Amino acid sequence: ETGYRLWMRYDRIENNKQLEQYRSQLQTINFQGHSITAQVAKKEISSAFNGLLGTEPKVTLSSSASLLIGTPENSPQIKSLITPKELLNLSDGYLVKTFHNKGQQQIVIAGLTEKGVLYGVFHLIRLMKTQQSLSALTIREIPSIKNRVLNHWDNLDGTVERGYAGTSLWEWHKLPGFTQTRYTDYARANASVGINGTVLNNVNANALSLTKPYLLKAAALANVFRPYGIKVYLSARFSSPIEIGGLKTADPLDPEVKRWWSMKVKEIYAYIPDFGGFLVKANSEGQPGPQNYGRSHADGANMLADALAPFDGIVMWRAFVYDDKVPDDRAKQAYNEFKPLDGKFRANVLVQVKNGAVDFQPREPFHPLFGAMPATPLMMEFQLTQEYLGFSTHLAYLGTLFKETLAADTYAKGKGSTVADVVTGKLDQHQLTGIAGVANIGSDVNWCGHPFAQSNWYSFGRMAWNPGLSATAVADEWIRMTFTNDINAIATIKEMMMGSRETIVNYMTPLGLHHIMARNHHYGPGPWVKDAGRADWTSVYYHKADAVGIGFDRTATGSNAIAQYSPDAAREFADLANIPDKYLLWFHHVKWSDKLRSGNTLWDELVSHYYLGVRDVAKMQSQWKAMAGKIDEDRFKEVAELLEIQHEEAKWWRDACVLYFQSFSGLPIPASYEKPAHDLAYYENLRFYFVPGIKN
Numbered sequence: 001e002t003g004y005r006l007w008m009r010y011d012r013i014e015n016n017k018q019l020e021q022y023r024s025q026l027q028t029i030n031f032q033g034h035s036i037t038a039q040v041a042k043k044e045i046s047s048a049f050n051g052l053l054g055t056e057p058k059v060t061l062s063s064s065a066s067l068l069i070g071t072p073e074n075s076p077q078i079k080s081l082i083t084p085k086e087l088l089n090l091s092d093g094y095l096v097k098t099f100h101n102k103g104q105q106q107i108v109i110a111g112l113t114e115k116g117v118l119y120g121v122f123h124l125i126r127l128m129k130t131q132q133s134l135s136a137l138t139i140r141e142i143p144s145i146k147n148r149v150l151n152h153w154d155n156l157d158g159t160v161e162r163g164y165a166g167t168s169l170w171e172w173h174k175l176p177g178f179t180q181t182r183y184t185d186y187a188r189a190n191a192s193v194g195i196n197g198t199v200l201n202n203v204n205a206n207a208l209s210l211t212k213p214y215l216l217k218a219a220a221l222a223n224v225f226r227p228y229g230i231k232v233y234l235s236a237r238f239s240s241p242i243e244i245g246g247l248k249t250a251d252p253l254d255p256e257v258k259r260w261w262s263m264k265v266k267e268i269y270a271y272i273p274d275f276g277g278f279l280v281k282a283n284s285e286g287q288p289g290p291q292n293y294g295r296s297h298a299d300g301a302n303m304l305a306d307a308l309a310p311f312d313g314i315v316m317w318r319a320f321v322y323d324d325k326v327p328d329d330r331a332k333q334a335y336n337e338f339k340p341l342d343g344k345f346r347a348n349v350l351v352q353v354k355n356g357a358v359d360f361q362p363r364e365p366f367h368p369l370f371g372a373m374p375a376t377p378l379m380m381e382f383q384l385t386q387e388y389l390g391f392s393t394h395l396a397y398l399g400t401l402f403k404e405t406l407a408a409d410t411y412a413k414g415k416g417s418t419v420a421d422v423v424t425g426k427l428d429q430h431q432l433t434g435i436a437g438v439a440n441i442g443s444d445v446n447w448c449g450h451p452f453a454q455s456n457w458y459s460f461g462r463m464a465w466n467p468g469l470s471a472t473a474v475a476d477e478w479i480r481m482t483f484t485n486d487i488n489a490i491a492t493i494k495e496m497m498m499g500s501r502e503t504i505v506n507y508m509t510p511l512g513l514h515h516i517m518a519r520n521h522h523y524g525p526g527p528w529v530k531d532a533g534r535a536d537w538t539s540v541y542y543h544k545a546d547a548v549g550i551g552f553d554r555t556a557t558g559s560n561a562i563a564q565y566s567p568d569a570a571r572e573f574a575d576l577a578n579i580p581d582k583y584l585l586w587f588h589h590v591k592w593s594d595k596l597r598s599g600n601t602l603w604d605e606l607v608s609h610y611y612l613g614v615r616d617v618a619k620m621q622s623q624w625k626a627m628a629g630k631i632d633e634d635r636f637k638e639v640a641e642l643l644e645i646q647h648e649e650a651k652w653w654r655d656a657c658v659l660y661f662q663s664f665s666g667l668p669i670p671a672s673y674e675k676p677a678h679d680l681a682y683y684e685n686l687r688f689y690f691v692p693g694i695k696n
Ligand code: BDP
Pocket: 161, 162, 203, 204, 281, 285, 320, 359, 360, 387
């Protein structure tokens, strides 16, 4: 078992009773529809049934087939069974319903569109893979967010920025002539969780990706993905008109530049008629942008939006901006630059905002832009690749992180104005909505490096479709589909997953600490990092440890970043009696000797979190050990070995951080705790030549 089949393993259902029941419930199938999407849905259901049941239902045109699949347009039976009310606003959603008629049971999968039908088919497969009853289904599913996209940070040279699962999936040199079956499997996996878009190339974009040869390659991929309802997007380098267009400027208000982009967009649509649009990183970390010409982000985004509008394309303009020339808290800059532009973007622009204001840290409070730009559709950007959570070595289920952010209350329109309500457009009545996940997928045989990293691809898709899903429910599904339906094993693995992200927070950045990892490659601890060329790339900038205490004062006595939140949220963060411990040092500089709510001093609390983190990795190890025999040997061994590395690295994080912070606090590590294995200098002097992303 290599892990290649992800959560789509169609092996015979082991529970015999269940198997027999499904077999008797699914004897005949009437599947209408001839589009390319209907064809792949048929193929999927046939391979799922073959694998799961060992038989295929007989194909029939009879209206009493046990499984009836189609749209009201192509199936008169469906038209007569489903009421117009049930179809109202179904968009790309679907119904899966069980009907009982004269002692006969019939299951119906209906969509308004064939894409909806495909999603419904995957839902039925999911029900079977998780061994749910099919006897009384009343499912009506509609995606809460319209554009559910992966962002690949894949470079044209085959490397993946912050990729820990091998090289890029896209074999540019063989495209467009050769398309691997893996591209189809990628599309199947995405469609199975409702992902409907993919940005092929890195946000740190190369203008060459917009030249004809690369567009033809992208078109070949789009052809593979199209049947699965997946649109292709490209990251656009803002200075492309200069680099590949021969112009002297990329000023978004220059008529020549506008014309160039219009022509380019026209060309793209000639190759990819359903092209999704552009993702843009501009004036961020050295990328060119409209500010190079004294123009705003809105000027830049709108110019591209105008070029795309005739074709229904969209712009996803990133708000990940910060600048060391601005002598203010880095966490404040996106808000400062974007909030004044609210209402100034074209209707086909989404502003794409990371979940937190700094950068995909193990934990950040929600980004203050959520709720602050009511006139602009804001898109969520999560990072599935574990740049700051142990790469593909550590076990981190991020469903809990996604959920924590989506459920956070912005108070923008009173209590209960969650981030999810902003992103789904519900709060401010936006039709155009989106969510992005920075992909953790590469050429590794199991796609994501760590077997459990697949759960982050899975849960991103599931929560993008329905942000209301709980992290536990999604973990449960994923475990059943990926590993086993054994109740005891599910309980244990779920417990491991649900605690895994908190465990990493504990041994890396507890109590609201952030950005204390090693420089550049971001592997391992580096709380001592200073003199990095710019202050906001150091660690000392963020933790501000001194003899008195530790933490970034973002209250009114400090950077006042807190004021970017709406008053009720700000009040909670500002109030030491109310702020959750998990955000404490994000917003406050706290004395080492201050008592926290636990009754412990800050120092003791900090140390205890670091030690708890390591203990909890050891606990995961023993939990996993108990899975021997319940999981196939290959994946069992792989996870066990990775957990062993994680345990060592958790100790490394703990010891390095505790010793470093102790050099400020001067306080002892309680005697009951194991002593760090080395002195601080040892950790500070470790060097790496083997880490992905390191520039040797
Ligand atoms: C940071 C990554 C960097 C990305 C950047 C971004 O370290 O590689 O280019 O985010 O999101 O987290 O643009």
